[in-house]
Amino acid sequence: AESAASHNGGRSGALSPPTVTEELQRIDVNPPKGTRDFPPEDMRLRNWLFHNFREVSRLFGFEEVDFPVLESEALFIRKAGEEIRDQLYCFEDRGNRRVALRPELTPSLARLVIQKGKSVPLPLKWFAVGQCWRYERMTRGRRREHYQWNMDIIGVPEVTAEAELISSIITFFKRIGISESDVGFRVSSRKVLQEVLRCYSIPENLFGKVCIIIDKIEKLPLDVIKNDLKSAGISEEAIEELLRVLSIKSLTELEEILGGAGEAVADLKLLFSLVENFGYSDWIQFDASVVRGLAYYTGIVFECFDRDGKLRAICGGGRYDRLLSTFGGDDIPACGFGFGDAVIVELLKEKGLLPELDLQVENIVCALDHNLQGVAATVATILRGKGQSVDLVLESKPLKWVFKRAARINAQRLILVGNTEWQKGMVGVKILSSGEQYEIKLDELE
Numbered sequence: 167a168e169s170a171a172s173h174n175g176g177r178s179g180a181l182s183p184p185t186v187t188e189e190l191q192r193i194d195v196n197p198p199k200g201t202r203d204f205p206p207e208d209m210r211l212r213n214w215l216f217h218n219f220r221e222v223s224r225l226f227g228f229e230e231v232d233f234p235v236l237e238s239e240a241l242f243i244r245k246a247g248e249e250i251r252d253q254l255y256c257f258e259d260r261g262n263r264r265v266a267l268r269p270e271l272t273p274s275l276a277r278l279v280i281q282k283g284k285s286v287p288l289p290l291k292w293f294a295v296g297q298c299w300r301y302e303r304m305t306r307g308r309r310r311e312h313y314q315w316n317m318d319i320i321g322v323p324e325v326t327a328e329a330e331l332i333s334s335i336i337t338f339f340k341r342i343g344i345s346e347s348d349v350g351f352r353v354s355s356r357k358v359l360q361e362v363l364r365c366y367s368i369p370e371n372l373f374g375k376v377c378i379i380i381d382k383i384e385k386l387p388l389d390v391i392k393n394d395l396k397s398a399g400i401s402e403e404a405i406e407e408l409l410r411v412l413s414i415k416s417l418t419e420l421e422e423i424l425g426g427a428g429e430a431v432a433d434l435k436l437l438f439s440l441v442e443n444f445g446y447s448d449w450i451q452f453d454a455s456v457v458r459g460l461a462y463y464t465g466i467v468f469e470c471f472d473r474d475g476k477l478r479a480i481c482g483g484g485r486y487d488r489l490l491s492t493f494g495g496d497d498i499p500a501c502g503f504g505f506g507d508a509v510i511v512e513l514l515k516e517k518g519l520l521p522e523l524d525l526q527v528e529n530i531v532c533a534l535d536h537n538l539q540g541v542a543a544t545v546a547t548i549l550r551g552k553g554q555s556v557d558l559v560l561e562s563k564p565l566k567w568v569f570k571r572a573a574r575i576n577a578q579r580l581i582l583v584g585n586t587e588w589q590k591g592m593v594g595v596k597i598l599s600s601g602e603q604y605e606i607k608l609d610e611l612e
């Protein structure tokens with residue numbers, strides 16, 4: 167009675183249908199709103215994507231780092247009115263600490279650089295692939311988590327660092343079949359805005375807030391943008407000049423307006439010439455309206471877009487020379503980018519470039535008699551010792567079932583352990599693609 171009871175979920179006696187209360191205990195088998203499971207087929211695609219992230223990072227000599235998904239909330243509290251702040255997935259833990267699920271990786275990276283201090287000689291080239299979170303009202307039905315690939319160069323003030331980062335992203339695109347006819351980079355510098363604001367004697371501490379307002383220029387009506395800038399203390403005249411500068415689409419025109427003496431024009435000219443040296447000029451364009459939505463960028467900013475205009479930004483990044491000092495660290499220059507795992511998959515689907523990633527098992531091993539199960543396990547161990555994957559049939563099953571499973575798991579070879587063959591120290595082998603079959607001594611199996 168006890169085993170029967172334990173067998174059918176604690177209900178005594180023979181198998182009986184669950185009672186109403188037990189039925190109500192059924193949990194919701196879907197993941198929390200805005201989050202994803204990764205069943206095998208999706209996990210294969212994710213692993214393929216992350217493998218390419220990591221391979222490009224390796225090719226560029228970057229070292230992998232990681233940080234806790236949970237961070238002190240203080241890491242992400244910036245006063246510039248960023249969307250990332252409004253959507254912070256934050257709470258008070260049982261120790262009354264204000265904590266947050268990280269919405270991005272850069273602040274954690276900055277924290278680790280400061281923590282390591284002089285023990286890590288500059289420049290640092292670090293990369294990470296990590297899950298990031300936001301708590302967004304599900305009205306928009308958007309995801310609340312994604313995985314981001316980040317590459318960051320710490321300690322290099324020159325735009326050679328930004329050129330290297332853009333080159334690494336292009337290398338990634340090329341690896342997966344995306345070309346400059348599919349995507350492009352919009353590149354600008356926040357120093358453009360800075361130089362305009364300085365012309366109108368607008369205090370530096372408004373810089374981040376102005377950038378965040380302007381970053382919404384494509385998403386909000388122009389009068390809203392103007393009102394927000396006015397409320398932030400920007401004069402009408404300065405607003406008009408800002409909007410005029412933001413519509414510039416060529417470096418020549420920018421130089422005419424800002425003059426050739428400023429850092430913004432110098433940085434951008436150098437960056438474009440470096441990228442040209444890489445042979446990647448067709449991938450990038452100057453666009454003064456690019457500011458990006460994170461307050462801490464201080465120089466070059468870029469984002470990658472799909473030329474069909476169907477998708478949100480594929481990736482984005484820029485220079486953040488002040489972030490480490492705002493965390494109490496030294497004034498160390500830095501730049502980096504974030505590349506999410508979702509939009510790129512939408513782009514690959516659009517372009518018919520999703521890779522074929524079937525499960526591949528080299529061997530399926532099956533004992534034909536239950537007294538040979540131990541021998542079958544030994545065969546599996548021998549093959550695994552040679553680095554071969556083995557699906558070991560763990561129950562007594564008819565051969566028809568074994569062949570069906572072999573086809574489902576895409577096994578290349580069926581190894582049959584039967585009494586007749588085993589009497590001679592042999593096992594049966596069937597190559598499933600050709601149908602060829604033969605017997606072989608165990609120690610000759612390879």
Ligand SMILES: OCc1cccc(Br)n1
Pocket residue numbers: 269270298299300309310311312506
């Ligand atoms: O790109 C902004 C962002 C941050 C965290 C999670 C998700 Br989904 N998206």
